[in-house]
Amino acid sequence: MNKNAEIIAVGSELLTPERVDTNSLLVTQQLNALGVEVVVKQVIGDDRAMLSRAIRDALERSDLLFLIGGLGPTEDDVTRDAAAAAVGRKLVLSLEQEAVLLKRFRQLNKPMAENNLRQAYLLEGAEALPNPHGTAPGQYLITARGAMVLLPGPPREMAPMLENEAVPRLKLILPRRCIKTRSFRITGMGESDLDKLISPIYKRYDNPTTTILFAAGDLFVHLRTRCATERECCLLLREVGDPIAELLGERVYTEDANETLEHVVACLLRHAHATLTTAESCTGGLIAARVTELAGSSDYFMGGFVTYTDAQKTQVLGVPQQLIRAHTAVSREVAGAMAERARELSGATYAVSTTGYAGPSGGSECDPVGTVYIGLAGPQGTKVKRISHGGDRHRVRMLATQYALDLLRGELNAREASAAMAARGAARE
Ligand code: AMP
Ligand code: MG
Numbered sequence: 016m017n018k019n020a021e022i023i024a025v026g027s028e029l030l031t032p033e034r035v036d037t038n039s040l041l042v043t044q045q046l047n048a049l050g051v052e053v054v055v056k057q058v059i060g061d062d063r064a065m066l067s068r069a070i071r072d073a074l075e076r077s078d079l080l081f082l083i084g085g086l087g088p089t090e091d092d093v094t095r096d097a098a099a100a101a102v103g104r105k106l107v108l109s110l111e112q113e114a115v116l117l118k119r120f121r122q123l124n125k126p127m128a129e130n131n132l133r134q135a136y137l138l139e140g141a142e143a144l145p146n147p148h149g150t151a152p153g154q155y156l157i158t159a160r161g162a163m164v165l166l167p168g169p170p171r172e173m174a175p176m177l178e179n180e181a182v183p184r185l186k187l188i189l190p191r192r193c194i195k196t197r198s199f200r201i202t203g204m205g206e207s208d209l210d211k212l213i214s215p216i217y218k219r220y221d222n223p224t225t226t227i228l229f230a231a232g233d234l235f236v237h238l239r240t241r242c243a244t245e246r247e248c249c250l251l252l253r254e255v256g257d258p259i260a261e262l263l264g265e266r267v268y269t270e271d272a273n274e275t276l277e278h279v280v281a282c283l284l285r286h287a288h289a290t291l292t293t294a295e296s297c298t299g300g301l302i303a304a305r306v307t308e309l310a311g312s313s314d315y316f317m318g319g320f321v322t323y324t325d326a327q328k329t330q331v332l333g334v335p336q337q338l339i340r341a342h343t344a345v346s347r348e349v350a351g352a353m354a355e356r357a358r359e360l361s362g363a364t365y366a367v368s369t370t371g372y373a374g375p376s377g378g379s380e381c382d383p384v385g386t387v388y389i390g391l392a393g394p395q396g397t398k399v400k401r402i403s404h405g406g407d408r409h410r411v412r413m414l415a416t417q418y419a420l421d422l423l424r425g426e427l428n429a430r431e432a433s434a435a436m437a438a439r440g441a442a443r444e
Contacts, residue, residue, distance in 0.1 A: 017241055018161060018189055019054045020046050021073040025085035025094050026168060027060035038083045038166070038173050045182055050192020050241055051079060061091040063100070070101035070163075078161035079185070084168030086151035088131045094165060095154075099138055102158070106136040112143050112152055119150060141165075144180040148172045155184055162188060194241045195248035197223075197256045198272035201234040201263055202421045209234050213259050220255055231410050232417035233276065268424060276420045277305045283427035284315040289364035291423070293319035294332055294357035296344065296370040297387055301416045317363045322353070328370075332356040343379070345370050347388055347399045354390030355397055365393040365426070367419045371402075373411045387415040391422045395430075398422065 022043070024036040036058050043053045054077060059066050066085075073080045085094030099106045112135035120127040134151045137143055144153030144164075149172040154165040164181050166173045201209060206229045213236065217225035223240035238256055242248045260267060268279045284291060293302045303319035306312055320331055325344050328334040334352045342348040350370050358366035371387025378384040386403040402418050404411065 017192065018051045018078040019076075020051050020079035020081065021055040021077045022053060022057070022081045022083065023066070023069055023073065024056075024058045024083050025061065025066060026058075027062075027091070029058045029084075030060050036083075038168065038170055039081075041170075041174055042081050042083065042166075042177060045177055046079070047194050049182070049185060049189055050194050051185075051189065052194070052241065061085060061093050063093040063097045066093060066097035067100045070098055074101065074158055074160065074163065080158075080163045081181075082163070082165045083173060084166075086134065086153070086165060086167045088128070088133050088150070090130075092133070095133070095136060095138070098154075098156075098163065098165060102138065102156070102163070104139040107139050108132070109135050109137045109143060112137065115145075115152070116150060138165075142184075144176050146172055146176055148175060153180060155181065157188070191243055192241060193243070193245045193248050194239065195245065195252060196240070196272075197238045197252040198270060199236040199256075199259065199263060199267045200269045200272070200274065200276075201236065201266050202232055202268055202276060202417055203266050204234070206234055209236070209263075212262055216258050216262070217255060220251075223251060223255055225255075231406075231413035232421075235272075237272070265425070265428065268421070275305075275308075276417065276424070277308060280306070280420050280424050280427070281309055281312065281315065283424060283431065284365075287364075287427055287430060289427070290315050290317050290362075292317045292357050292361040292363035292366045294353040294366060294368040294390075295319060295321050296323055296328070296353070296368075297373045298369045298412050298415050298419070299323065301412055302367060302369065302419050305416055305420065317361050320357055320360075328353060332360070345372055345379075345382055345386065345388060347401065350388035350390035350399045351392070351397045352390075354392035354399075358392040365391065365423060367391050367423055369415050369419055371411070371415060373408045373415075375408060385411050387411065387418070389415060389419045389422055391419075391426060393426055395426070398426070 022039045024039050028034045029036045039056055046053055059069055082094050085092045095106055116135055137154055138156050141154040141156040144155055146152050149167055151167045153176045156163045166176055223238040226237045228235040238252055240248045240251045268276055295302055300321045306316050322328045322331050325339050329336050332353055333356050338348055338352055350368050353368035354366040368390035369387055372378040372384045374384035385405050389400045391398045400422055404414055
């Protein structure tokens with residue numbers, strides 16, 4: 016019942032470092048909205064034989080095939096020929112399309128070169144898809160399993176043809192299907208721990224499908240379901256997603272796929288009418304950069320200190336030299352002092368700090384490369400978290416920003432929870 020699709024982007028330029036196939040993203044989006052999953056996507060150069068073979072394979076495996084590009088008038092535009100060879104049909108001159116072309120050239124006040132006529136040839140039995148933005152018409156051919164759709168390469172021609180011509184035709188032949196997704200963004204745990212925790216739930220289902228993506232401490236669980244109706248989709252996403260949400264608890268920082276951790280922290284700071292400052296060593300300003308990524312961050316972010324050397328930690332922040340000497344700069348004590356001093360100097364409600372070994376060299380026996388102490392000073396006192404993860408310098412630094420923002424998120428959540436509890440208590444009295 017579920018229909019699958021393949022996309023072939025045609026054009027040798029798409030195999031160079033200069034050009035990227037963007038058309039297939041839009042096609043995928045439209046197909047998903049119709050409940051069709053894209054199962055294979057290929058980029059093939061302007062090679063008739065190679066393309067023809069790929070088309071034949073795709074039509075055997077999948078219900079729908081989109082061919083994008085290679086419909087122009089020149090010798091290197093091979094899609095029509097390759098498609099004809101693949102399905103064993105002739106290309107026939109459409110007098111109607113010839114008239115459209117002639118009219119278009121007349122309007123442009125240009126003579127029509129002979130090779131342009133190639134664009135008026137259609138696969139036998141195919142329907143022409145009008146192209147108001149260019150010369151090459153698209154083509155729509157019903158096949159044994161579904162349909163094959165040929166679209167022009169230029170995005171400004173492809174997009175309207177897809178939406179206005181291809182999609183309405185597909186709607187007529189496709190079963191009613193709906194695709195819905197539910198996402199969880201998680202931090203504060205590793206990817207294998209996450210998978211161990213939730214796989215007993217999601218492994219029982221092949222609908223929805225579950226994917227786990229991750230980048231330095233930022234994990235993404237994506238459930239994707241395909242059903243006949245939106246209601247069925249919602250019920251399934253609840254059936255699988257709710258127990259996952261319960262297992263992950265506080266570690267889920269949002270269910271909005273596009274919401275970043277800095278966004279969530281920003282909302283919490285705003286809600287608490289609180290302000291923030293940073294005192295960064297090994298992250299060199301990355302936390303401040305992430306926080307100020309958002310427009311309007313001056314409402315809660317006061318500014319930050321980047322104190323990289325021991326001397327700067329003392330001179331700028333006023334971290335006592337003896338403290339650094341006694342514990343080294345990468346220590347629980349110094350991280351705490353950095354946050355406390357930054358908070359005092361700025362007057363912010365909260366201060367986060369980082370001090371660690373980003374590598375590749377450095378580190379000590381008990382604190383190897385990858386160890387970062389993250390401080391948080393606030394109205395409830397000072398906390399320091401130690402993380403120690405492998406990876407390159409970039410990963411260690413990004414992880415540190417992630418854990419720092421997450422430490423602050425935890426504190427703000429706790430503050431909100433206790434405020435809510437106090438309000439309930441007052442209401443009872
Ligand atoms: P064509 O229809 O093959 O003559 O392609 C014409 C132009 O459209 C190319 O030079 C590209 O700039 C653009 N184009 C073709 N295919 C794609 C694609 N899959 N994604 C984005 N642009 C494309
Ligand atoms: Mg081309």
